[in-house]
Amino acid sequence: MMTVAIVGAGIAGRLLAWRLAKLGYRVELFDKNKRDDECACSFAAAGILSPLAELEMAEPDIYQYGSRSMKLYQEWLPQLTQDVFFKVTGSLVTAHGSDKIELDHFYRQVQRKTRELKIVEAELKSETIEKVSVETIEPELAHLGQGLYIPSEGQIDPIELLKALAFEIDNSVNVNWHNQAEVSNVSAHKLKCGSESLTFDWVFDCRGLGAKGDLPLRAVRGELLWLESKDVNIKHLTRLIHPRYRIYVVPRPNDIYLVGATEIQSEDFSPVSVRSSLELLSAAYSVHRGFGEARIVKSVVNCRPALTDNLPLIDTTFGLTRVNGLYRHGILMSPAVIEKAIREFKHISNHDLEKVQHAN
Ligand SMILES: Cc1cc2nc3c(=O)[nH]c(=O)nc-3n(C[C@H](O)[C@H](O)[C@H](O)COP(=O)(O)OP(=O)(O)OC[C@H]3O[C@@H](n4cnc5c(N)ncnc54)[C@H](O)[C@@H]3O)c2cc1C
Structure with a gap:
């Protein structure tokens, strides 16, 4: 052997x-x-x-x-003895009214790259991006107006x-x-x-x-906050497109929402900075006012291994x-x-x- x-x-x-x-x-x-x-x-x-x-x-x-x-996840996870939280319920991409141009850019970029990839017809069918009214996917986020829904994605x-x-x-x-x-x-x-x-x-x-x-590795620092909120009911992974940063809200069981993540070129493992907290939390609050009374139950920092x-x-x-x-x-x-x-x-x-x- x-x-x-x-x-x-x-x-x-x-x-x-x-x-x-x-x-x-x-x-x-x-x-x-x-x-x-x-x-x-x-x-x-x-x-x-x-x-x-x-x-x-x-x-x-x-x-x-x-x-x-x-x-492979769908094939391999059932082979594990312990259950692992895994969902393919689709993801939502959205932006505030003033940033809708960024959302259009996002849509065009992804469409262009999928065409270049020459993804085979059958695969492409399951890899659609649908233009939606956000409230049809997430009723509590109706104020965001238009968005994009990608059914094949998950967490x-x-x-x-x-x-x-x-x-x-x-x-x-x-x-x-x-x-x-x-x-x-x-x-x-x-x-x-x-x-x-x-x-x-x-x-x-x-x-x-x-x-x-x-x-030739470099470290890319990432910061992420875990929030607990009973006032928010978001079911899908939701990305907010913004000219300066991208944030996401990841809903987990038991009223937990992960809000992240920063991307800073640095090998710095020290705790989350005030600036990053402000950016992440104000973006989360702009997505759903219910996050105002959320509790920050965990903050996470680590550095991603990236090549040139x-x-x-x-x-x-x-x-x-x-x-x-x-x-x-x-x-x-x-x-x-x-x-x-x-x-x-x-x-x-x-x-x-x-x-x-x-x-x-
Ligand atoms: C905030 C944040 C959010 C992220 N979110 C996502 C996400 O949503 N989706 C996604 O796909 N990715 C995400 N990532 C990226 C993802 O976490 C990394 O790409 C991934 O963890 C890298 O895995 P790895 O096994 O290569 O390295 P690591 O997880 O770092 O594992 C390396 C292991 O090697 C060990 N080791 C190192 N040196 C030695 C040594 N000399 N001797 C013995 N052992 C050693 C370490 O102890 C460690 O256990 C995120 C990262 C961050 C920081």
């Missing part, structure tokens, strides 16, 4: 460990933190799953990975997902989880953890920003696969990124095995 090491137990590392263990590989999973510390960037995410809306600002690759992941609870994956990993005879195991060096077949130099059939590097010494082109990296050479650069879309893209990483790993490792066998 092949033994692989995975360094990093964020969304990428956990999904990879789970899928490889299911395929029969022996997995050694290393993370510098304790399993339940919730320090990884993945724990901060809002869990927005909106490949089409992201097309406005993102590269087509993000859409491709995202839309494949939507299918997931990343914390529940990470915990459900940890449960599978803990209960798998194929995985060994090394807590508080900081890896100082990662290379093909090898890693260094503390004073030990370890050798494996394959190494996967999923350290996010922890791989900065080996990859803002695209995900899956880099496979013999003995080493690096998965990184998940930036703003790690939860959205991870299933498809992991699927591709495993495909490349199997291809290269089998190919090389064949070469060795021929040489013998």
Whole structure:
């Protein structure tokens, strides 16, 4: 049986460990933190799953990975023992009257990019953007007038997902989880953890920003507020388009709404700033006055791992696969990124095995 090491137990590392263990590989999973510390960037995410809306600002690759992941989530989540909050009830994109020109721009950009993508007819049918009167989707947001509705989009609870994956990993005879195991060096077949130099059939590097010494990564700070409100009844993931910033409101069970997220080019993990709080909260209040009496029950800060082109990296050479650069879309893209990483790993490792066998 092949033994692989995975360094990093964020969304990428956990999904990879789970899928490889299911395929029969022996997995050694290393993370510098304790399993339940919730320090990884993945724990901060809002869990927005909106490949089409992201097309406005993102590269087509993000859409491709995202839309494949939507299918994989539907296939993979039922295989988990624990339930994970996952909904595909559509997303709403809207703007205030004075910013409606921004909404038109958003619509045109996404339409143009979908045409360029040459999405096949069947796929395009399920990937529509409908021009709607906002009140038909969210009656309490009628004051926003016109909006866009994207039925194929949704959301997931990343914390529940990470915990459900940890449960599978803990209960798998194929995985060994090394807590508080900081890896100082990662290379093909090898890693260094503390004073030990370890050798494996394959190494996967999923350290996010922890791989900065080996990859040209930059940190993009994100701040997010969790609000609790009994005066608000919003059911769909709602984005507010604004000339200076984009905010979203993500409804969760038990009257919880996530409002986020800032995007600041900085590796700063300090608490949420006053400026960011003001921006996020005033935008939320402008979406629904009921947020005026909401309680701020949690504030979240973390830094996203981004590469220079803002695209995900899956880099496979013999003995080493690096998965990184998940930036703003790690939860959205991870299933498809992991699927591709495993495909490349199997291809290269089998190919090389064949070469060795021929040489013998
Ligand atoms: C506020 C905010 C909101 C977001 N919202 C969304 C969203 O709605 N949808 C979406 O798709 N994405 C979202 N994201 C982005 C998403 O969170 C990231 O893309 C994703 O978490 C990156 O996952 P990862 O596994 O690559 O890295 P991480 O989650 O950072 O995991 C890396 C792991 O490696 C470990 N590690 C690092 N160095 C070492 C070392 N030397 N030795 C051992 N272990 C090490 C770390 O402890 C960590 O556990 C959001 C991000 C932020 C900050």
